[in-house]
Amino acid sequence: MKMLFLGDVMGRAGRAAVAARLPGLRADWGLDFVVVNGENASAGAGLTPEHAKALLAAGADCLTLGDHAFDQKDMLRFVEAEPRILRPLNYAREAPGKGARVYLDRRGRKVLVAQVLGQVFMKRPFDDPFSAIDAVLRAHPLGGMAQATVVDMHCEATSEKMAMGHWCDGRASLVVGTHTHVPTADAMILAGGTAYQSDAGMCGDYNSVIGMDKAEPMRRFITGMGKERFTPAEGEATLSGVYVEIDDRNGKATRILPIRVGGRLAQAAP
Incomplete structure (x- = not known):
């Protein structure tokens, strides 16, 4: 199975890059399944139903969210109606939607996708992500109930992401971090056969401060005072993620490759 995971889509520039490039990547690379993190796709904060539909139409098989899952209030209802969108497993017990689902790839193979939120340095306390994902993986053993399993670990701390990778090693095909918008250089296959990268990076304009127009973040860092709202940068975006x-036969990863398509971080295709 050939799979692509794309990191946090950031604003209009990120959405445009996914719409323009993902259909070609699916065809050129023979992709069987695509997961896209869309939690910053709408003005950098959350995801609207309209923008979700556009990302799915571009070729995403599943969209994951994050701590901004319900910043756009229409998502509270839409996530119940659209099974291809996942909110975090441990967001809140009363939250609408699901945190894990089994999907079918283009050849009918079962793919489990799950997302959890970390606890370290996050703005609000979430339930334990390790016990949450453990229950899901036990119910969907790799190579049995699922031919492939993807875990999106949405959090700040690389240490917590790495711990999740090792916790899931041998039980997931891919554990990949999202949320910090900066692609890490540690793509590897762990001892038990799980592909891992601490952060997939963002799909957005890298001539920015983690996807936001530079002026306001720099003003706040330099002066300690804010003047305007943060707004997403709108230059040419790079698609960042992992292939x-x-x-x-067993759902284990045989290859992982960081992907940077277009924009400032472009690199060679797989």
């Missing part, structure tokens, strides 16, 4: 190949 993974998975053994159909």
